[in-house]
Amino acid sequence: MQKKPPLSIYIHLPWCVHKCPYCDFNSHEKNNNSFELDKENYLAAITKHIQLHESDEREIISIFFGGGTPSLFAPSEINQILLAIKNKYSLHANCEITLEANPGTIDLPYFAGYQGIGINRLSLGIQSFNDKHLKKLGRIHSAEDAFQVATHAKQIFPRVNLDLMFALPAQTMTDLADDIGTALSISPEHLSYYHLTIEPNTLFHKFPPQLPDDDTSAEYQDYIFKKLSAHHYHHYETSAHTKVGGACLHNLNYWEFGDYLGFGAGAHSKITQHNSIKRFSCYKNPMQYIKHTHEKDFYIERKTVTRNELIFEFMMNALRLNDGFKVPLFEARTGLLFTEIALEINQAQERGLISVTDDMIKPTALGQNYLNDLLQIFLRD
Ligand SMILES: C[S@@+](CC[C@H](N)C(=O)[O-])C[C@H]1O[C@@H](n2cnc3c(N)ncnc32)[C@H](O)[C@@H]1O
Ligand code: SF4
Numbered sequence: 001m002q003k004k005p006p007l008s009i010y011i012h013l014p015w016c017v018h019k020c021p022y023c024d025f026n027s028h029e030k031n032n033n034s035f036e037l038d039k040e041n042y043l044a045a046i047t048k049h050i051q052l053h054e055s056d057e058r059e060i061i062s063i064f065f066g067g068g069t070p071s072l073f074a075p076s077e078i079n080q081i082l083l084a085i086k087n088k089y090s091l092h093a094n095c096e097i098t099l100e101a102n103p104g105t106i107d108l109p110y111f112a113g114y115q116g117i118g119i120n121r122l123s124l125g126i127q128s129f130n131d132k133h134l135k136k137l138g139r140i141h142s143a144e145d146a147f148q149v150a151t152h153a154k155q156i157f158p159r160v161n162l163d164l165m166f167a168l169p170a171q172t173m174t175d176l177a178d179d180i181g182t183a184l185s186i187s188p189e190h191l192s193y194y195h196l197t198i199e200p201n202t203l204f205h206k207f208p209p210q211l212p213d214d215d216t217s218a219e220y221q222d223y224i225f226k227k228l229s230a231h232h233y234h235h236y237e238t239s240a241h242t243k244v245g246g247a248c249l250h251n252l253n254y255w256e257f258g259d260y261l262g263f264g265a266g267a268h269s270k271i272t273q274h275n276s277i278k279r280f281s282c283y284k285n286p287m288q289y290i291k292h293t294h295e296k297d298f299y300i301e302r303k304t305v306t307r308n309e310l311i312f313e314f315m316m317n318a319l320r321l322n323d324g325f326k327v328p329l330f331e332a333r334t335g336l337l338f339t340e341i342a343l344e345i346n347q348a349q350e351r352g353l354i355s356v357t358d359d360m361i362k363p364t365a366l367g368q369n370y371l372n373d374l375l376q377i378f379l380r381d
Contacts, residue, residue: 003332004058004259004272005253005256005257005258005259005272005332005333006058006061006253006258006259007056007058007059007060007061007258007259007260007261008060008061008062008063008064008250008253008254008258008259008260008261009060009062009063009064009085009089009260009261009262009263010063010064010066010250010260010261010262010263010264010267010268011046011063011064011065011066011070011081011262011263011264011267012026012066012067012068012262012263012264012265012266012267012282013042013065013066013067013068013069013070013072013073013264014026014027014028014067014068014264014265014266014286015027015028015029015030015035015038015039015067015068015069015072015286016028016029016030016067016068016069016072016102017029017030017069017072017102017104017105017140018138018140019138019203020137020138020139021137021138021202021203021204021207022137022138022165022196022197022198022199022202022203022204023199023202024199024200024201024202025067025068026068026265026266026284027067027068027069028068028286030072035072038286039072039073039077041290042264042265042286042289042290043073043077043080043081044290045289045290045293045294046081046084046263046264046293047080047081047084048293048294049263049264049282049293049298050081050084050085050088050263051084051087051088052296052298053088053261053263053298055088055089056089056261058259059089059090059091059092059095060085060089060090060091060092060095061092061094061095061096061249061253061258062095062096062097062098062249062250062253063082063085063091063095063096063097063098063250064097064098064100064250065078065081065097065098065099065100065119066098066100067100068100069100069101069102069105069125070099070100070101071099071100071101071102071105071106071110072105074110074113075110075113075114075116075117076113078099078114078117078119079117081263082097082117082118096120096121096159096248096249096250097118097119097120097121098119098120098121098122098123098161098248098250099114099119099121099122099123100123100124100125101122101123101124101125101149101153102124102125102140102141103124103125103126103141103145103146103148103149103150104139104140104141104145105140106149108149108152111152111153111156111157112156115156115157119157120157120158120159121157121158121159121160121161121248122153122156122157122159122160122161123160123161123162123163123192123248124146124149124150124153124160124161124162124163125163126146126150126162126163126164126183127139127146127163127164127165128143128146128164128165128168128175128179129143129146129147129178129179129182129183130143130175130178130179131143132170132175133168133169133171133175134146136168136169136170136209137165137168138203143182147182147186150162150186150188151186154186154187154188158189159189159190159246160186160188160189160190161188161189161190161191161192161248162183162186162188162190162191162192163192163194164179164183164191164192164193164194165193165194165195165196166179166193166194166195166196166217166220166221166224167195167196167211167212167216167217167220167221168196168211168212169209169210169211170210171212171220173219173220173223176220176223176224177223177227180223180224180227180228184227184228184231189242189243189245189246190240190241190242190243190246190247190248191228191233191240191241191242192239192240192241193224193228193239193241194239195217195221195239196211198211228241232244235322236321236322236323237251237255237320237321237322238320238368238371254317255317255318255320255321256317256318256321256325256329256333257313257314257317257318257329257333257334258333259271259272262280262281262282263282264282264289265282265283265284265285265286265288265289266281266282266283266284266289267281267282268280268281268282269281275335276304276305276335277304277305277310278302278303278304278305279301279302279303279304279305280298280299280301280302281299281300281301281302282298282299282300283299283300284300307336308380308381310334310336311334311336311340311341311344311378311380312375312378312379312380314330314333314334315374315375315378316375318330319354319363319367319371319374319375320371322362322363322368323360323362324354324360324361324362324363325360325361326359326360326361327359327360327361328359330361341378344377344378345361347377348367348374348377351373351377352364352366352367353366353367353370353373353374353377354367354374
């Protein structure tokens with residue numbers, strides 16, 4: 001019998017003050033006239049969904065309130081969801097509870113409120129500390145707001161993450177160095193540094209801004225990695241950098257192919273059951289989610305992951321980790337023998353995309369840079 005992996009919970013809160021032109025997350029501009037009522041109905045739907053979901057004997061190792069902009073919900077509203085979770089599941093003593101926040105939506109007294117209900121990690125969407133770039137990115141906050149909010153967060157929460165993006169429209173090396181310098185002066189436990197990508201169905205896709213070319217972007221990326229490493233941040237995943245002990249446990253559980261339950265519009269679940277892996281997806285539109293949840297119709301899609309998909313999905317997650325994974329993890333999470341992928345592993349090794357030492361499989365620098373090519377090797381029909 002396959003041992004069940006650790007279990008996390010993801011809660012999706014889908015509203016924002018304003019839709020950013022680069023963002024393809026399931027997030028919707030809030031309607032000021034109906035927002036209080038929308039929130040009330042949404043909270044009722046999520047708590048009902050949690051209440052009626054199957055119990056699980058496992059302790060919850062992490063909870064992540066993501067969005068959208070969860071900081072549009074008051075501490076008492078977030079607490080309604082937390083109480084529903086605690087009524088149904090046991091939390092691990094060190095359960096990491098993260099809330100994503102936008103610096104433009106923060107009422108500073110909210111921070112103490114969030115901390116008071118048990119939020120122990122705050123993730124702030126900063127993007128840049130440069131007003132020129134924030135404006136171009138359609139952000140609702142200034143560089144000064146971002147700095148003040150991040151500094152305040154550091155005084156309240158045991159762990160703070162800052163989201164930043166690079167290769168921004170018209171960004172120079174000096175702009176980048178200034179952004180990193182400001183981020184480092186705040187000394188967050190964790191930094192997520194994303195390469196700005198132009199996603200379909202965004203305003204930037206329709207009206208593309210002038211971006212730094214590939215060589216310049218590669219130079220910026222190199223600078224970020226070196227600078228953060230010099231300041232003792234360990235680069236442990238494609239975009240994630242952490243001080244000792246600050247890694248995001250919730251995301252690590254995804255990358256190590258753990259299980260998770262997702263509640264809220266468009267949220268996904270992955271559950272190991274009877275030696276197979278099941279995936280469920282909630283209705284994506286918030287109003288549809290509310291409507292269907294009241295009819296106890298929780299999922300628009302349910303599927304069992306096939307054996308071939310399992311191999312690819314495991315690799316798609318685990319090979320994002322710069323330290324890679326151990327053979328026993330592959331076998332425990334997939335229920336397959338490692339020998340089943342011997343041919344693929346040899347091929348990836350011969351192409352210099354992974355290194356294999358003892359029972360450790362690690363993407364090389366080449367493999368990290370050409371992750372898609374590496375993953376293609378594990379794609380089976
Ligand atoms: C759900 S948002 C985080 C919190 C909050 N909504 C905010 O923006 O302040 C997650 C993060 O993904 C990153 N992101 C979103 N769209 C991106 C894109 N097109 N390219 C790179 N990073 C992106 C941003 O850094 C953003 O903070
Ligand atoms: S980046 Fe954040 S604030 Fe902007 S639209 Fe996306 S989820 Fe909302």
